[in-house]
Amino acid sequence: MKILVIGGGGREHAIIKKLAESDKKPELYCAPGNGGISEDAICVPFKAVDKESAVKFALDNKIDMVMVAPDDPLSLGMVDDLEAAGIRAFGPVAKAAQIEASKVFSKALMKKYNIPTADYEVFTDSNEAIEYLKRPEQKYPAVIKADGLALGKGVIIAPDFDAACEAVKGMLDDGMFGKSGSRVVIEEFMTGPEVTVLAFTDGKTVKPMVSSQDHKRVFDGDKGPNTGGMGAFSPSANYTDEIADICMNTIFKPTVEALAAEGIKYKGVIYFGLMLTPNGPKVVEYNSRFGDPETQCVLPRLDTDLIDIFDAVIDEKLDEIDIKWKKEAACCVVVASGGYPVKYQSGYEISGLDEASKTGVTVYHAGTKKDNGKFYNAGGRVLGITALGGTLQDAIAKAYEGVEKISWTDSFYRKDIGRK
Ligand code: AMP
Ligand code: GLY
Numbered sequence: 001m002k003i004l005v006i007g008g009g010g011r012e013h014a015i016i017k018k019l020a021e022s023d024k025k026p027e028l029y030c031a032p033g034n035g036g037i038s039e040d041a042i043c044v045p046f047k048a049v050d051k052e053s054a055v056k057f058a059l060d061n062k063i064d065m066v067m068v069a070p071d072d073p074l075s076l077g078m079v080d081d082l083e084a085a086g087i088r089a090f091g092p093v094a095k096a097a098q099i100e101a102s103k104v105f106s107k108a109l110m111k112k113y114n115i116p117t118a119d120y121e122v123f124t125d126s127n128e129a130i131e132y133l134k135r136p137e138q139k140y141p142a143v144i145k146a147d148g149l150a151l152g153k154g155v156i157i158a159p160d161f162d163a164a165c166e167a168v169k170g171m172l173d174d175g176m177f178g179k180s181g182s183r184v185v186i187e188e189f190m191t192g193p194e195v196t197v198l199a200f201t202d203g204k205t206v207k208p209m210v211s212s213q214d215h216k217r218v219f220d221g222d223k224g225p226n227t228g229g230m231g232a233f234s235p236s237a238n239y240t241d242e243i244a245d246i247c248m249n250t251i252f253k254p255t256v257e258a259l260a261a262e263g264i265k266y267k268g269v270i271y272f273g274l275m276l277t278p279n280g281p282k283v284v285e286y287n288s289r290f291g292d293p294e295t296q297c298v299l300p301r302l303d304t305d306l307i308d309i310f311d312a313v314i315d316e317k318l319d320e321i322d323i324k325w326k327k328e329a330a331c332c333v334v335v336a337s338g339g340y341p342v343k344y345q346s347g348y349e350i351s352g353l354d355e356a357s358k359t360g361v362t363v364y365h366a367g368t369k370k371d372n373g374k375f376y377n378a379g380g381r382v383l384g385i386t387a388l389g390g391t392l393q394d395a396i397a398k399a400y401e402g403v404e405k406i407s408w409t410d411s412f413y414r415k416d417i418g419r420k
Contacts, residue, residue, distance in 0.1 A: 001024050001027065003067060004067070010381065012030060015290065016037060067089075069091075074091050096267070099255075100271075103146070109262070115251055116250055126169050129172065197239070201313070205319040207318060209323075212291075231332055233420075268313065270287075301330050328388040336412055340380035367382045
């Protein structure tokens with residue numbers, strides 16, 4: 001059986017390594033992949049957003065299943081095109097991927113179907129937005145969000161009126177996020193611990209995965225600018241069975257039902273970014289895919305064949321499959337290039353990869369290049385080092401044992417992953 005995974009980061013490496021564990025012994029391909037992924041799959045050099053190449057490659061090579069991992073090809077309709085060409089594809093169609101690609105869409109869906117989330121208003125005109133921010137009842141900080149995809153940078157927490165005006169003008173008048181910022185959502189600031197729950201759905205049944213939490217800020221103690229994620233752990237101690245039940249009944253099921261009621265069949269993974277507020281769990285954001293780096297600590301805990309799950313989703317038989325999880329906890333520490341997320345140098349040789357693997361960790365490659373058997377950094381986030389452990393403390397200690405073996409010029413990592 002041949003499977004093509006679209007994407008080329010740590011998340012895709014984790015998906016590929018899990019697929020490789022299957023008894024079905026799949027022949028794995030990845031486009032574009034990266035240096036590390038090339039050890040586990042045949043890398044195909046086309047861009048993740050290149051829909052035509054994906055369809056052509058799948059047809060020419062008789063690919064049995066295409067798994068589309070990143071947000072952009074999903075929102076551009078890669079799954080729609082693959083399905084139209086008769087190719088089995090895992091991931092939501094473009095209409096369904098709007099839950100991530102448009103915050104205006106997802107907020108309206110939640111409002112219409114009473115799914116708990118922050119109160120909000122939508123604006124296209126900066127003067128109207130500023131008038132709204134002047135209302136006496138407006139509280140600060142205020143949260144200003146660009147409607148569309150913005151590489152995870154489209155959310156500004158504005159501490160006061162001036163900062164909020166600057167954010168609104170930047171998005172609506174100065175095009176700081178291009179077309180993605182031509183509509184903005186101004187929403188209520190919520191408080192409480194954040195939890196990520198990824199869930200499989202076939203449009204009817206929803207099966208949540210184990211919980212996780214990521215660390216978005218670049219430096220220890222949640223300091224510095226936001227990044228794509230500097231590490232993650234699973235499970236989250238805040239996500240109790242009781243809270244899981246509430247989320248299932250007030251958020252997960254209602255979301256899939258709401259989409260179905262709108263005539264949208266959502267098949268794939270929904271990423272529920274949740275905040276456990278004093279008034280109960282609320283949705284911070286939806287993503288239309290596996291999270292990165294959450295996947296690097298969630299999938300290692302999966303104890304069921306991932307191909308069977310993908311098949312069950314595609315065939316709309318998710319209710320028939322029992323998905324099992326390991327009891328062990330997991331911790332993933334990201335090792336990044338010096339200067340990330342602002343400016344960094346690529347092309348330094350990475351040392352210590354074999355020594356790290358000997359400690360028992362799994363090394364996921366997010367941004368590496370392979371040349372003559374050696375690995376070089378080729379991105380901001382370069383590696384994700386994951387360990388499982390009997391307790392989260394064990395997993396953290398083991399992950400750092402591996403991390404400490406690895407280095408290249410100016411490489412760095414957070415020392416407090418899992419200690420939220
Ligand atoms: P997002 O890209 O929507 O996940 O937002 C990025 C981060 O901004 C989230 O992980 C939260 O930490 C924070 N955030 C977003 N919306 C809110 C909100 N309404 N209240 C408080 N924090 C928020
Ligand atoms: N870790 C956040 C995301 O995948 O969007």
